[in-house]
Amino acid sequence: MANKKNYKFKVVITDAEYKSFDLERKELEKADADLLVCQCKSEDEIIEAAKDADGLIVQYASITRRVIESLKKCKAIARYGIGVDSIDIEAATEHKIYIVNVPEYCLDEVSDHTIALALACVRKVAMLDNAVKKGMWDYKISTPIFRLRNMKLGLVGFGNIARMVSHKAQAFGLSVIAYDPYISSSVMAQDNVRKVNLEVLLAEADIISLHLPLTKDTKYMFTEKEFKLMKDTAFIINTGRGPLIKEEDLYKALSANWIAGAGLDVAEKEPIDPNNNLLKLNNIIITPHVAFYSEESLRDLQRSAAKGIAQALKGEIPSSLVNKEVLKS
Structure with a gap:
């Protein structure tokens, strides 16, 4: 049996409801990053899953100051979506973590x-x-x-x-x-x-x-x-x-x-x-928060969120950086 590749980085999806994560994996492999998919239901579960992650991708999970302060080496947090009100941006900026969204999908x-x-x-x-x-x-x-x-x-x-x-x-x-x-x-x-x-x-x-x-x-x-x-x-x-x-x-x-x-x-x-x-x-x-949805928009969303993390891991400034203040810190 072939040995599993040793990746340089680890990216954690805290929660998501998609059928496949192949699009994310393809983008993250460009940055030599492995992907771990979780379905965290609480703040404590997020902290446990993400404590050694280099990047996070979140859908609905709240990324609080407590979560951010527990991240030992996180470089970027991406949200599947446009809004980022579920992420404590002030705390992330203080800890020099990029916040990335997907502003042009859907x-x-x-x-x-x-x-x-x-x-x-x-x-x-x-x-x-x-x-x-x-x-x-x-x-x-x-x-x-x-x-x-x-x-x-x-x-x-x-x-x-x-x-x-x-x-x-x-x-x-x-x-x-x-x-x-x-x-x-x-x-x-x-x-x-x-x-x-x-x-x-x-x-x-x-x-x-x-x-x-x-x-x-x-x-x-x-x-x-x-x-x-x-x-x-x-x-x-x-x-x-x-x-x-x-x-x-x-x-x-x-x-x-x-x-x-x-x-x-x-x-x-x-x-x-x-x-x-x-x-x-x-x-x-x-209607049940469905306005974002089409099969095409989901593919754009998954690919773009992962791309933002990959850019950060490669030492680049993510093209959809939300907290530009982090560049001054």
Whole structure:
């Protein structure tokens, strides 16, 4: 029997739900790294599995300060995804560990899903489908439905996904406004989007779509106050992060018809609690955090996350480095 190759580096996947990890192995072998796949369920399990790892790849696991401080020789942590709110970036930077994400995967998928939820909400597709399956053939239960063309889409956040959403929405005849304090009006204008402040967006938009990272500043950005400032005919779409919306207040808004409806692909707590009051409403569509998914996007995700780790192990600066402050330390 041939001896197993002695690799220079060890990379640990703390948790993942993919069928195969051949794509990761292929990328990591370029850096002379072996791969260990785990399914850690707790902080202690992560610490035990990763204590001597040169790199980590995580999907859902929380990489806390305690985990980071236990890593003896870790050079980089990659997350399968765009958001990195599950990783203590400050602690990682202090310990000179690169944080890597996959910023350009699933742009088409999430923007498509955003448009799909918006269309389904405006046309009340789920409500009508449920009614027909219960033996009710009557369009009048869906009134009022308003024409999509010439509606105004308000984007909260104007990153890569929001830009794609703006292009696709304009193809349906929607005008687009956006709120993002970090993007200039001239940059937005290149995509035929008008920059506004949040108060104007809430007052004018017929559809509001959230495209923000989850930070201490954006958590519960949408509460009772914001819902009451929206049109009573407006819809809110969230394919970003669940806690951007305070669900208790969204339930009030939908129940009292402060707004017309909502389309969510994310929840405050995932999986969503089966007793969550939102599940009792017929003016909301909820999908199980699936917007990222296609067979093609999964392949891009797995390959790119591993590539970021491999770059770090080879002494390179990862092309998708999140915590650029680490370069100054």
